[in-house]
Amino acid sequence: MNEEISIKEGVDISVSVVLDKIKGALQGVERVVSSRSTLPILNNVLIRTSKNGVEVMATDLEIGLRFFLGGKVEREGVITVPGRTLVSLVNSLHGDTLSLESKGNILQVSCGETRASINGMPADDFPVIPEVEGGKVVKVKSEQFKNLLSQVDFAASGEDSRPVLTGVYLIYDGGTLTAVATDSYRLSEAMAKDKLGEDFNVIIPARTLQEVRRLVGEAAEFELRIGENQIMVITDSATLVSRIIEGEYPNYKQIIPPTSETTIEMDVQEFSDAIKTAAIFSMEGSNTVRLNVAASGLVEVVSESSQVGNFTSKLKAEVKGPGGEISFNAKYLLDGMNSFDTPRFTLGMTGKTAAGVFRPSGVEDRLYLVMPLRS
Known part of the structure; x- marks a missing residue:
């Protein structure tokens, strides 16, 4: 799951998966499927099958999300299809098992007595969701982290005129994890004691952290990798990659x-x-x-x-x-x-x-x- 995605054009897929599992994965990636991009491929979800199971992924070039689920794979391959269409279709289905089979750029979806075909696109133009290598790696308690974010992320700015204010500033120093957000009219700060190892500070887009809160769900902990320009969040069944906001966060303590x-x-x-x-x-x-x-x-x-x-x-x-x-x-x-x-x-x-x-x-x-x- 942590290997860099390698996409091969023109390889058909054939797989059966648990319906509820793929519903959850598609609902997860749907939130980062772009709806306004000038690049049609960003409107799509990529589905890749391998001997290890199925990967479902999407990106808007700001956030990349990848879910992994088990399945009965009969043919290894890859295809991309419009995300909104696939999500709406799968959400309407009832049953235990969903079958996906592609022929060329057509994805055939079967569940019980229901059949549908969705026009897709080759996967060769789908952006690579990179790995974050090196940097700092910490294990974070999910519940504590979600609670910390819920106390501050609402105060981040929704305006792009000052990019650093659209993020949440995370500082780990001396055993205390601090989260800060401000739009210059109000500021919220929350702290929690934790043992995360090496000190760090990073500005992460508030939107990214909202996805992280959803992604980690009920998991006890997750892995956070902090690279030079990106962060990576890894759970047992999913990976999120996001850019880091560059710039210096205001010296908020002085106000x-x-x-x-x-x-x-x-x-x-x-x-x-x-x-x-x-x-x-x-x-x-x-x-x-x-x-x-x-x-x-x-x-x-x-x-x-x-x-x-x-x-x-x-x-x-x-x-x-x-x-x-x-x-x-x-x-x-x-x-x-x-x-x-x-x-x-x-x-x-x-x-x-x-x-x-x-x-x-x-x-x-x-x-x-x-x-x-x-x-």
Whole structure:
């Protein structure tokens, strides 16, 4: 499974596989099948049979995914067919076994009493999904890694103007794995203790890591290879290869306020409910909600719009400090609350212009920083 793909043109395949297994593989590679590429071959899934079983793969030149599954191989070969068509067909089938047989560039699909033929293309133009040789190799605990990513990847930028911000910055240093993401308006950081060996730092596209979260599934651990320009994720049944984002990640530590004049502790669910409702009344486009914090232990959640109306909700809180007012983007607040796994959270604030620092209560290795809006 780790050998570089060698593609031979004009060799027909014949194989029978477990239907549920190939459904899972096709659903996995479908997410990286390109739908807008000027290269028709990137719209296709490659199927290769060998004495060891079946490989199903796809790439959009940013991410390459390869699944391996067992099967009864009668003829070794390779073909590519439109990914969306094949996935839609296979998902509609019911039974135990699926048979695939190619004749030239036609793939014949059989399941029970159902037959279909799909027009394919020769595989010789299909891009090679490379191996990542050398570099650093670490074994990563799947559940811990998925949990770490879920706390930060939503804060990565969706804009390509600053490529490094579209990724998640992973740093392993002194036994601590840190994940960071920011779009310059908010920043999320999460840390976990682990023994991964040699220190490293790398910027991986957030989209890639979303695929990694799906790929590793219920596996206890996976292998991560970090090369000069690419990373490779290896599980028992699949391999993912992705580019690394080049460039220097911003020195994010310098924007985290070292202290706060006022600290608030509140219930996550109560606060989330109030913010969701306030967003209905916030000004169009800005999505602004204002927090009026009283030192006596009361937080007002306020929003208003000249077209819709206004909203105020008063919530009980533990307040240490003078209080004050500060405004945020409601969506950013909800994203943060959704990433917390504690019933309560804290907010550190210093006036209305400094960033607000949110943390799950009692958790020191996690923070979510949000820049305020002018109210």
